[in-house]
Amino acid sequence: MKRREMLLLCALAMSVALAPAACLACDTALLVIDVQNEYVRVLNLTTIDGIQLVDRLVQVIGCARSAGVPVIYIQQRDSRFPVTSWEVAIAEAVAPHEGDPVVWKPYPDAFRATELLSVLQGLGIPRLLICGLSTSGCVDATVFGAVQHGFETWVLADAHSGAGSLDALNYYNATWPAVGATVVRSDAVDYGGFGCATATSP
Numbered sequence: 015m016k017r018r019e020m021l022l023l024c025a026l027a028m029s030v031a032l033a034p035a036a037c038l039a040c041d042t043a044l045l046v047i048d049v050q051n052e053y054v055r056v057l058n059l060t061t062i063d064g065i066q067l068v069d070r071l072v073q074v075i076g077c078a079r080s081a082g083v084p085v086i087y088i089q090q091r092d093s094r095f096p097v098t099s100w101e102v103a104i105a106e107a108v109a110p111h112e113g114d115p116v117v118w119k120p121y122p123d124a125f126r127a128t129e130l131l132s133v134l135q136g137l138g139i140p141r142l143l144i145c146g147l148s149t150s151g152c153v154d155a156t157v158f159g160a161v162q163h164g165f166e167t168w169v170l171a172d173a174h175s176g177a178g179s180l181d182a183l184n185y186y187n188a189t190w191p192a193v194g195a196t197v198v199r200s201d202a203v204d205y206g207g208f209g210c211a212t213a214t215s216p
Contacts (some may be wrong), residue, residue, distance in 0.1 A: 043139045044078040045160075046071065047088045047124060047146030047153055047174075049108050052101035059175040062183045067147065067175040071108045074145055074173050074200045079111075081205035084137055087116045088124045090152065103151060125163055134165070141166040141208060145200075147185050148176025156189035157195050167195040170203070196199035 026143060059067035078085055087110050095101045097118070103109075110116055117130045124130050134142075142165045146153055153174045160167040171187045187197045202205075 040082045040084070040205075041139060041140040042099060042143060042153070042205075042207065042208045042210055043084045043086050043134065043137065044143045044145065045076065045088060045105075045124065045156065046075065047144065047156060048090045048148070049087075049105050049146050050090065050092075050101070051103050051105055052092065053093070053147055053176070054105050056118060057147065057176050060092070061175055062180060062187070063172055063173045064174070065078035067173070068105055068107050070173050070200065071145060074170060075108055077200070078143070081210040083143070083205065083208075083210055084139070085110070085114050086130070086133065087114060088146070088152070089116055089118050089167065090108050090132070091118055091120050119152075122152045123159040124152065124156040125159035128196070131163060141168070143168045143170060143203065144195075145170040147174060149174045149183055150177040154190075157190055162193040168203075169195050169197045170200045171197045173200050179183075 049068065054068060061067055061070050075085055087104055089102070089104060091097065092102055104116075115133050117124060117128050117133060119126070119128045119130075121127060142160050144153060144157055144160065144167065153176075154167070157167060157169055169187070169190050174186075175183065177183050177186060190197050
């Protein structure tokens with residue numbers, strides 16, 4: 015998708031959020047899973063439509079922020095490197111902003127032995143948009159974890175990678191609805207329908 019078209023979609027998603035005397039009431043969060051330098055460097059990270067994953071995530075995160083959606087970063091601990099190393103750091107192009115929650119995890123499922131559940135409960139978030147890597151590992155495990163914890167779980171079909179082939183990416187996109195998740199392209203996300211729009215003050 016061309017940059018101009020993506021910007022138009024972002025503007026459309028936010029069009030109802032520009033009225034005066036309004037407040038954001040978004041009940042959705044974007045989970046960005048394990049987009050760390052070491053993984054980005056060694057994996058062939060293209061999406062189902064052939065776009066580099068990091069480039070797509072720049073678009074996805076930008077639209078989410080424009081819609082007032084909290085962006086929560088998941089970061090994998092790696093015993094090979096200290097947690098402050100370049101390898102473990104989140105890729106600069108999609109790095110957290112000040113105040114964005116960053117949740118460290120020791121297992122593929124971002125809910126297992128982490129503070130993610132308490133972070134989401136603290137924000138009052140019942141709905142998750144999931145993206146990142148790897149498709150067959152941490153994304154898949156976290157989708158299952160999110161559903162099991164009762165979250166309305168949406169996976170961005172064109173914003174995950176690392177499964178090894180286009181067929182594998184499509185396989186997981188086709189499989190997740192069977193466990194209770196919804197799969198949608200990133201340019202089809204209706205942020206207004208998610209409550210990430212303005213509510214006119216009384």
